[in-house]
Amino acid sequence: MRHPSIRNSLLVRCGIGVGALMLALSISIYYAARHGLYKEIDRSIKQTAALLGNQIELENNELTFEWQEGIGTNKQLIDAGLFQFWNEATGEITRSAGLRSFDLPKFCGPDGSPELRDIKLPQNGRHARAIGIRVYPFVLPEEMARMKESGQLTDPRSLPHILVVAQDAKPVHYVLTRLRWILGLGTLTTLGIGFFLINRAIRHSLQPIETLSEQVAKREGNRLDSALELSSKLPSELTGLAESFDSLLGRVASLRMREKDFIRNAAHELRTPIAGLRATIELALNRPRSADEYQSKLELCHSQVTAIGELLNRLSALARMGNAKHLQPEKINLTEILNHCLQNFQSRFDQRNLTVTRKFAQTPCHANGDGTLAAMIIKNLLDNAACYSPESSQIDVEINETNDQVRVLIQNRSDDLPDELDRLFEPLFRKDSSRQNEGSHLGIGLSLSLESAHAMGGKLLAQKTADGLIGFSFILPSST
């Protein structure tokens, strides 16, 4: 699967942004320059058009073009000008001398209003600027009076002319053409340089990500979970990500370490019983023995294999419990289960002169759970208390029910508690290398109990007090 690239995305977005900006800027510059350059020409042809419009007169009922007389201060302007009249009433055309026999395009704005256009001059095809306007003959007041007297009143609006005045705009057009090229090339060059600079900036910005990525990718197999080497130049935007990643790696490292501990401890736990088994077999085979001796050795081997099998069963039970999805809880009487377990352990308590104080009434406390698992957890807690309590000490057992849960508390004195009580629930965890009790204490009872409590939707918690007591609370949801 191809994943979107941050670099390409940034390049495209930045390119579009810069391109649009440059285009808008170029267009603005072009039209501002064009407007500025054409403004003078437009002003000039407007003036010429105004002058010429005033020089069509109605005199003795005939039209006269005063500019043809070449009088006045505008002679030079008119002699060099390019303009043309169309008498819309008769179709007669009048041209300036500069046009010779060529015609300018005939146009004007809506309703005869002035309109400016870019045109090409007919005689040489050069670019020019032109204004088209509808004009009417000018009637002097005395001529008007005369027409009224003679009774031959002519309305000037019945004699419309179209006047088109043009001016060669080749220099301006040349400048604007050059300007278009300059702006176009400038835009393309800016885009190219911008692409290069933006690409470098993006590459530079993404460098820390690539460095982190390389660090992770090139990590050796045995250092997969070691912390990242964070540079002091790492951008603040990435610091949080890197720290979170480091924190994740730390947790993974911790889990890996615990798994390693578990495997090492499991192997360790198996080594000693296997050593005993091997030694017993080797001893039996070392020399010919009597049938009774062989019988004795075989019985010993059997008990050792049974112990190894028990250890393996608990280990696999622990693994299975880790995968348990759901248990169907049923209503169980925890008081009854607790009493039954206490009865079973009485001889163990007596052996070590331990006093059990039952701090609970014999009323049934019903919980939702699995009876077998609950009994297993309670037995395990009692077994620990029987083993780790100092001789002739006291074990307190409580059971109480609140609105939504039932809690069994087993509390005893212990002289050797780890600083972190949670570690007691780690499989095969030992506080130190001393083995406290051979046989039943395989180091997985509490792990198994914790998993079992969770599988029933309950909890198993450990607390210690300042005066050296440790209490285990086994909590299940109440069924009432």
Add this chain to the structure above:
Amino acid sequence: MRLLLIEDNASLRDATRQYMHEAGFIVDTAATGDEGLWAAQENPYDVVLLDLMLPKVDGMEILRRLRAKENPVHILVMSARDGLDDRLQALDAGADDYLVKPFSLSEALARTRALLRRSYQRKNPLMRVADLTLDPIRRSVQRGDAAIVLTALEYRLLEYLFHRAGEVVSRADIWEHVFEDGTGGTSNSIEVYIGYLRKKINPGGETDLIHTKRGHGYILEDRH
């Protein structure tokens, strides 16, 4: 030769004890660290076979305490810990050898014998004084070409004298290293067994190699 076996696993402890005993050693056992430490401090053992993970006092602590008191006993550590660090730690703490569980009892026996040779500064496993030879591996004794049959106790006594050949061995040392507790021996037993040995190793009136040093003990040497 007296061994102390400190091991909390009952089956391993019993099997090792019996195997070593059948190999001619007197074996005392301890199931907990504190018992083992007390026994090692109070008795002159030739070799201590020591597990590391023990109840109450762990094996490393026993090693440290014995060495801190300049106890010269040779210690063979037998542990389930197989890491290099564990082995280095134990050897640096004063162990003389290290055996990883599960091990072969025959290997444990061979290593124990090697430690014994080291104890008495010997390299050749075959021990000889004049034409009297003792093979600890085969547990056999010969005078010249003639094989000599000894009881277990006689063999232990002779082996101990061999280990300390050329030096005076006190009665107390013989008592500690050769006689088992609770076997009903008396103060006269040492003389009795020395007498038995002399008869067996000098069957044809050969030169006596066991000499009595009055008031001190016995010495095995060739004075010719």
